[in-house]
Amino acid sequence: MFDAFANALAFGVLGLDPSSHAGAAVQFFIMDVAKIFVLLFVVIYAMGLLRALVAPERVREFVRGRPDWQARGLAVSLGAVTPFCSCSSVPLFIGFVEAGIPLGVTFSFLIASPMINEVAAVILVGILGWKLAALYVVAGLVVAWFGGIVMQRFRPERWVEDYVWQIQVGKADLPKPDTTFAGRHHYALAEVREIVGRIWTWVLIGIGVGALFHGFVPAGWVSENLGGDSWYTVPAAVVLGIPLYSNATGVIPVAEAMLGKGVAVGTTLALMMSVAALSLPEMLILRKVIQWQALALLAAVLAVAFTLVGWGFNAIV
Amino acid sequence: MKQIKVLGSGCRNCEITANVIAQAAKDAGVEVEIEKVTDIAAIMAYGVMSTPGVVVDDKVVHAGGIPGPDQVRAWVRE
Numbered sequence: 001m002f003d004a005f006a007n008a009l010a011f012g013v014l015g016l017d018p019s020s021h022a023g024a025a026v027q028f029f030i031m032d033v034a035k036i037f038v039l040l041f042v043v044i045y046a047m048g049l050l051r052a053l054v055a056p057e058r059v060r061e062f063v064r065g066r067p068d069w070q071a072r073g074l075a076v077s078l079g080a081v082t083p084f085c086s087c088s089s090v091p092l093f094i095g096f097v098e099a100g101i102p103l104g105v106t107f108s109f110l111i112a113s114p115m116i117n118e119v120a121a122v123i124l125v126g127i128l129g130w131k132l133a134a135l136y137v138v139a140g141l142v143v144a145w146f147g148g149i150v151m152q153r154f155r156p157e158r159w160v161e162d163y164v165w166q167i168q169v170g171k172a173d174l175p176k177p178d179t180t181f182a183g184r185h186h187y188a189l190a191e192v193r194e195i196v197g198r199i200w201t202w203v204l205i206g207i208g209v210g211a212l213f214h215g216f217v218p219a220g221w222v223s224e225n226l227g228g229d230s231w232y233t234v235p236a237a238v239v240l241g242i243p244l245y246s247n248a249t250g251v252i253p254v255a256e257a258m259l260g261k262g263v264a265v266g267t268t269l270a271l272m273m274s275v276a277a278l279s280l281p282e283m284l285i286l287r288k289v290i291q292w293q294a295l296a297l298l299a300a301v302l303a304v305a306f307t308l309v310g311w312g313f314n315a316i317v
Numbered sequence: 318m319k320q321i322k323v324l325g326s327g328c329r330n331c332e333i334t335a336n337v338i339a340q341a342a343k344d345a346g347v348e349v350e351i352e353k354v355t356d357i358a359a360i361m362a363y364g365v366m367s368t369p370g371v372v373v374d375d376k377v378v379h380a381g382g383i384p385g386p387d388q389v390r391a392w393v394r395e
Contacts, residue, residue, distance in 0.1 A: 055364040055381055090326070090357060091366040098361070134355055170364040174318070174380055194330075194382050288357075 002038075005046075006031035016169045019158060025215025031206045032253045037196075040203070040249070043122045044195050048188025054082050056092050057174065071105045074207075076144045079112030080137070089282065097160065098169045104152025115277040119195070120248035127256050135313065136269060143273065143305045150301050151294075159294035171291035199247045206250030210257035220260040232243065233267045234310035238303050241274025248276040265317045270310030278302055282317040321324045321392065324360045324370035324380075327353075331369040336373070341389040349393055355377050 006027050010016050016023035054062075061080045064069050072128040089110065116137055124133035178187070226233050246254075251272045258268045283295050321338055325331030335351055342349040354360055354372075363372060367381030373392050 035393065053350060057364065060366070088367050091361060091368065093359055094357065095366045167358045168363050170362045186387075190382060190385060 002031050002035045003221055017122060021215045023215075025211040028214040028253075028257065029211035032127075032210065032256070033204070035126065036203060036249070036253065037205065038198075039123045039126050040119065040196055040199075041192055044192045045117060045188045048191035049184050050276050054078060055174075056082070056088055056095065059092075060095045060099050060101070063096070063105065064100055065107075068102065068105070071101060072108050072145060072148060073137050075101075075105045075109035076141055078113045079109040079144065080116040080141065080291070081118050082113065083161060089285050090288050094164055094167055095288065097164055097171055097289075098167060102152060103156045103160070104148040106148075107151040107156070107298065108144045108148030109148045109275060111298075112140065114279070114282065115144070115248060115273055116140040117248055120252065122315055123249055123252055127252050128259065132259075132265070135265070136272065139269060139276075139309045139313075140273065142301070143277075147298075147305055149296060149302050154294075154296070154297055156290070156294045159291040161291065163291050187245050199249055202247040202250035203253075206255040210253035210255075213254065213257040214260060217261060219261045222258075222263055226258075226267060227264045231311070233264070234314065235303075235307050236265050237271035237310065238274045238306045241271050242278045242299065242303065243280060243305075244275050246275050246277035247283060251275045264314045266310040266313030266315070269313055270306045273306045273309065274303070277306075318360070319347065320352070320374055322352045322354050322356045322372040324365050324372060326357060327355050328368065330383050334369040334371065337382060337383065337386070337389055341377035341386070342393040343356050345390065345393050347374065347393045349365065 007018075009030050010023060010027040012016050014026065016026055018024070018027070037191060057077075059082065062078065063074050066074065069231070092109070093106060097103070121133055121137055124136060178184070216267050254275075255272050258271070259265070278299055283299070323335045325334070328381070331353065335353055337350070339351055342351075360368065360370065363370065363377050364365055365377060365380045369379075369383070370377060370381070371379040371384060371392070378392060379388065
């Protein structure tokens with residue numbers, strides 16, 4: 001359906017040649033814009049209707065006071081199903097610390113949260129198919145789980161800013177959500193507006209990069225250089241992804257274009273994770289609560305983890 | 318006079334929330350005092366982790382995201 005629509009618009013209305021570079025790029029762009037934005041609206045609305053989006057205040061109550069493995073399991077899975085804005089990272093971090101939740105568990109949550117969310121997962125299934133979606137989600141959960149454990153080993157408590165330990169968190173008596181259908185509908189619409197308003201630029205940039213790659217990068221060059229035979233493509237993809245930032249949904253069209261041209265699966269997954277999870281803006285926000293040593297360590301742990309994931313998948317697939 | 322506080326560390330949504338409340342108060346002809354609370358310790362003291370949050374007369378009435386117009390009208394009127 002989207003394919004036919006994009007063909008009609010790119011080749012019919014705009015009169016581009018399907019075999020030209022520009023034609024291929026424009027067709028890709030139109031198709032992905034239509035497909036991804038329709039999926040975004042539908043998925044976020046449906047999640048809002050179900051009120052499946054868990055508030056950070058409640059996450060803290062779920063996780064606190066549990067044995068380590070339970071707390072980590074909850075932190076990783078709640079991080080995966082909650083699309084928090086990175087501006088909530090600081091209050092979340094402080095709230096977790098104040099609740100006595102171990103820092104390693106908090107890091108597991110902070111790793112999982114930007115990398116995986118249910119909206120991106122559904123779009124992954126829609127664009128890349130359920131197999132790759134499952135690979136990405138499982139690999140992300142594993143990295144978040146072990147990443148937090150490794151961080152704990154380095155005793156990151158010593159790097160937490162002093163004022164964080166002093167903060168007392170009050171108990172908010174938040175009003176009960178309106179659970180009538182009208183209330184849910186309003187809430188869902190507000191969620192769509194808020195989340196799409198926050199991420200649409202990332203998604204458009206992602207689709208633009210994907211379209212350029214799809215239209216202009218020759219497949220022969222890709223299979224020769226990025227086909228997965230040489231060991232250094234994975235770490236190179238990870239390093240490339242560190243300064244680049246997009247949201248988890250925005251990297252999907254880039255991955256789609258890369259896989260379409262024959263870039264190895266592991267290399268693509270490593271780049272996706274690195275772009276989504278490791279970002280300078282997020283680090284600068286977290287710098288308010290923790291010193292740069294801990295952030296450098298986090299970046300290093302994640303870079304190693306993503307490289308291992310990439311190599312692993314390139315070896316298997 | 319009603320005291321309304323907008324909790325948030327200066328993100329764009331917090332600005333919008335403060336403006337929406339100010340506008341609603343003006344429309345209703347109610348005088349309110351709006352204060353923006355940006356200090357993270359003060360925000361957390363209210364138990365709010367998802368910003369923007371809204372506090373009316375020292376009671377948290379909202380957290381996370383820009384509030385809906387109906388909600389805002391109810392706060393300035395009641």
